[in-house]
Amino acid sequence: MNDDTGxxxxxxxxxxxxxSRRVWSGEPNAxxxxxxxxxxxxxxxxLGCGEGADTVWLARRGWRVVGVDVSGIALERARIRADEAGVGERTEFQRHSLGASFPEGRFxxxxxxxxxxxxxxxxEPVLRTAASRVASGGTLLIVGHVGARVWEEEVGSHVEQPTAAEVLKSLELPEAEWEVQVAEERERARPSPGGHRTDxxxxLRRR
Known part of the structure; x- marks a missing residue:
């Protein structure tokens, strides 16, 4: 579930x-x-909705969801999945390279x-923009891998995978406007496909 600039x-x-016909597990993120x-x-x-597992899970629980990804192929699969789940009317899918464009509105x-x-x-700038899209009283949830950089050996490039505290610091949010509800690392029950064991x-809740 990823997005790139350009x-x-x-x-x-x-x-x-x-x-392949399906890249991810099809299950919502734990x-x-x-x-x-x-x-x-x-x-x-x-953000980075991929084939739509999280979007559909939320929509089935009553949310109205905008799913965003850089891949048109992933978004088409997500649309089909939403329709099959009976939540097509509660979902919208938009293609964005988040470093260049971003959905409008507050959520x-x-x-x-x-x-x-x-x-x-x-x-980091993308996540700051994400924070700016949170409505008053709303929630920002950021989940990431920590530790082993699954792609680094494969492509020879560095992938930032910071801790929750490091992400919080990078957001540069006014403390008076935000409540930190969770900021921690969690061990996985089983490794991710890339071998990550910690997330x-x-x-955060916007006051």
Whole structure:
């Protein structure tokens, strides 16, 4: 579930999704489930939605969700999945290279799960923009890998995978306007496909 700046990222991820009929597991991210279960449904923005598992999971629980990804192939799969799940009317899918363009509006929930890339993704500015899209009283959820850089040996490029505390610091948010509800690392029950065993979870509420 990734996004890159510019057409190079679009080409890369379209090619990646073209390699198989399904890239991801089809299950919603565990941290998203844990941190949003019980929340009052509203509007949500799912950044790097990929094939739509998180978007559909939220929509089935009453949220109205905008799913965003750089890959048109991934977004088409997400649309089909939403229609098959009976939540097509509660979902909208938009193609954005987040370093260059971003969805308009404010949302009760902005989720960025595993928004990593070895392409030219300006992750910190993107996450700051994500924070600016959170409505008053809304929630920002950022989940990422920590530790082993799964792609570094493969492509010879550095991929930032900071801790929750480091992500929080990089957001540069006014403390008076935000409540930190979760900022921690969590061990996975089983490694990710790339071998990651630890995830960072940052959950903030806009006052």
């Amino acid at each position: 057409t190079a990222g679009q080409r890369f991820w379209d090619a990646r999704y073209s390699e 941290a998203l489930v844990a941190e949003t279960t019980g929340m009052e449904p509203g509007t949500a923005l799912d 009760d929930l902005v989720s960025a799960c595993f928004l990593h890339s070895w392409q030219d993704l300006p992750r 960072s979870v940052l959950k």
